[in-house]
Amino acid sequence: MGAMTPFMLELSTVIVPDAARAIAAAGTGVPDLTTPAGWLPVAFTVVMGLAMLAYVVLDGYDLGVGVLLRRAADADKDRMVASIGPFWDANETWLVLGVGILLVAFPFAHGAILTALYLPVAVMLLGLTLRGVAFDFRVKAKDRHKAAWNTAFYAGSVIATVAQGYMLGQLVMGFAPGWGAVAFGALIGVCLVAGYALLGAGWLIIKTDGALQLQAVRWARGSLWLTAVGIAAVSIATPLLSERIFDKWFALPEIVLLAPVPIATALLFFVVDRSLRRLPARFADGNEYGAWVPFGGAIGIFLLAFYGLAYSLFPYLVVDRMTIWQAASSPEALMIIFVGACVVLPVIVGYTAFVYRVFAGKAQPLDYT
Numbered sequence: 001m002g003a004m005t006p007f008m009l010e011l012s013t014v015i016v017p018d019a020a021r022a023i024a025a026a027g028t029g030v031p032d033l034t035t036p037a038g039w040l041p042v043a044f045t046v047v048m049g050l051a052m053l054a055y056v057v058l059d060g061y062d063l064g065v066g067v068l069l070r071r072a073a074d075a076d077k078d079r080m081v082a083s084i085g086p087f088w089d090a091n092e093t094w095l096v097l098g099v100g101i102l103l104v105a106f107p108f109a110h111g112a113i114l115t116a117l118y119l120p121v122a123v124m125l126l127g128l129t130l131r132g133v134a135f136d137f138r139v140k141a142k143d144r145h146k147a148a149w150n151t152a153f154y155a156g157s158v159i160a161t162v163a164q165g166y167m168l169g170q171l172v173m174g175f176a177p178g179w180g181a182v183a184f185g186a187l188i189g190v191c192l193v194a195g196y197a198l199l200g201a202g203w204l205i206i207k208t209d210g211a212l213q214l215q216a217v218r219w220a221r222g223s224l225w226l227t228a229v230g231i232a233a234v235s236i237a238t239p240l241l242s243e244r245i246f247d248k249w250f251a252l253p254e255i256v257l258l259a260p261v262p263i264a265t266a267l268l269f270f271v272v273d274r275s276l277r278r279l280p281a282r283f284a285d286g287n288e289y290g291a292w293v294p295f296g297g298a299i300g301i302f303l304l305a306f307y308g309l310a311y312s313l314f315p316y317l318v319v320d321r322m323t324i325w326q327a328a329s330s331p332e333a334l335m336i337i338f339v340g341a342c343v344v345l346p347v348i349v350g351y352t353a354f355v356y357r358v359f360a361g362k363a364q365p366l367d368y369t
Contacts, residue, residue, distance in 0.1 A: 030315070036331040040338060041324040044105040045314070047341060048098050053306045055094035057199065057299055058352075062088040064200020066131060066157025067193055068219055069150060076212045077150055081135065083207040083363035088135070090355050092128070093348055104337050109317040109327035116175040117167050120185075124163035131156030158193060165192030165230070172238055172309075174319035184237065191230025195302070197223040202295030205279070207363040213291075214280055220294050221276045227298075228269055231305050235262070238312045242320050245312045258311075265304045272297035 031038040062084035069077055103110045114121060130152055138149035169185030201220035205213055239246040249258060275293040282289060315323045328334060 031325055036335055037325070037328075040331060040334040041105070041328040043338065044101055044328070044334065044341075045317075045324050047345065048101040048105070049306075049310055051094045051098035051101065053303070055091065055098060056306070057302055058091035058094060059088070060196045060302070061199035061203040061295070062091055063131075063157045063161050064196035064198065065203065066153050066200070067161060067197045068200050068204070068216075069157070070154040071219065072212070072215070074147075076208075076215070079208060079212060079363055080204065081138070081153075083204060085135075086355055086359040090352050093352075097344075097348065101337075101341075105329055105334060106317060106324065106327040107329060109322055109324075112318055112322065112327075113171075113175075117170060120163045120167050120170070124160050124167070127156045127159030127161075127163060129156070131160060157196075161193045161196050162189035165189030168192065168234070172234055172319070173241065174321065176241075184233070187233060188230055191226055191233065194223040194226035195230060195298075198227050198298045199295065199302075202298050205291050206295055209283075209362060213283060217276055217279050217283075217294075221273070224269065224273060224276070227301070231265065231301070234305070235308060238309070242312075244320055248312065261304055261308055265301060268297045268300045268304070272301075 033039050033042065065080050065084050069080055072080055102113070134149045134152035134156060138146055138153060141149050166185040166189040169188035170181060172188075173181040173184055175181075198220055201216045201223060204216035205220065208216065239249050248254060272294050275290055275297070279290060279294075283291075313319060315325070317324055317327050329337070
């Protein structure tokens with residue numbers, strides 16, 4: 001059995017000593033995957049990962065619309081908010097699901113990660129709260145107050161996005177101390193703002209028309225390459241910080257088998273850029289063909305980036321320090337949670353699909369009269 005690492009010893013300050021000893025005793029080996037102790041942590045890792053991916057894509061585009069709100073003309077802001085109005089609450093459900101699974105299925109990892117990220121998590125929640133309050137109040141605000149609520153909506157979106165990017169950067173760095181890790185987290189925070197703006201602009205291209213649609217094309221072009229910088233930074237830093245991850249990507253035959261991932265990502269950036277250059281002429285002719293390409297391409301880019309990061313990290317929840325089996329609850333507890341997840345997950349998926357079907361089509365200006 002593996003010995004307790006310094007990181008595990010640090011955990012004893014935030015979780016009970018018996019729990020810390022249990023983590024150390026679990027070792028780093030892979031258990032029998034035919035037993036509940038083996039396959040249940042894998043199943044919950046998949047569900048948690050997909051929930052966080054769904055959150056990044058779905059809430060990412062409506063956070064992106066909030067980021068772009070400050071640049072829009074006053075006449076367009078109501079339509080921008082209306083384009084996300086029916087969806088944004090449902091989109092945030094995926095964050096609750098992902099963090100909830102981390103809490104109940106992987107309590108040791110939850111304690112370690114949330115302890116390391118306490119401040120950025122608090123900042124993110126502050127931003128999401130500010131954004132939610134502004135979303136509701138801006139609709140009923142008098143004209144002289146509406147600009148302030150628009151600014152609050154924009155500020156909340158930016159704050160939440162930067163905090164999420166910073167947390168991603170810290171996760172990639174393994175929560176290492178020092179200004180280098182802080183600077184990397186800040187870089188990823190800025191790049192995630194661009195990534196969400198790309199998703200938001202792609203969403204507006206689909207949901208709007210006229211001058212706002214053309215403006216969304218320009219916003220998407222301005223966000224595309226900073227998004228690429230963020231993905232490249234994570235892709236380069238991850239293998240350099242871990243010999244294990246480096247070998248997973250660059251040893252033979254993995255380097256050949258995994259080559260399609262960065263190639264496909266680069267191709268998607270090219271396709272999105274090409275589409276954004278062609279769309280204004282098409283829209284001028286009243287042709288909506290290809291309007292979905294920037295948003296679909298951006299989703300593809302995020303999917304591939306997520307796959308690469310998940311492949312790099314697995315089976316660790318904290319880079320090279322805590323595996324999913326070390327962090328998991330008891331098999332008996334996981335089985336009870338698994339039954340509940342089998343009930344809740346289809347409801348969330350069904351509700352989300354229903355909302356997107358009902359509110360399909362172009363967005364209209366808000367009207368609560």
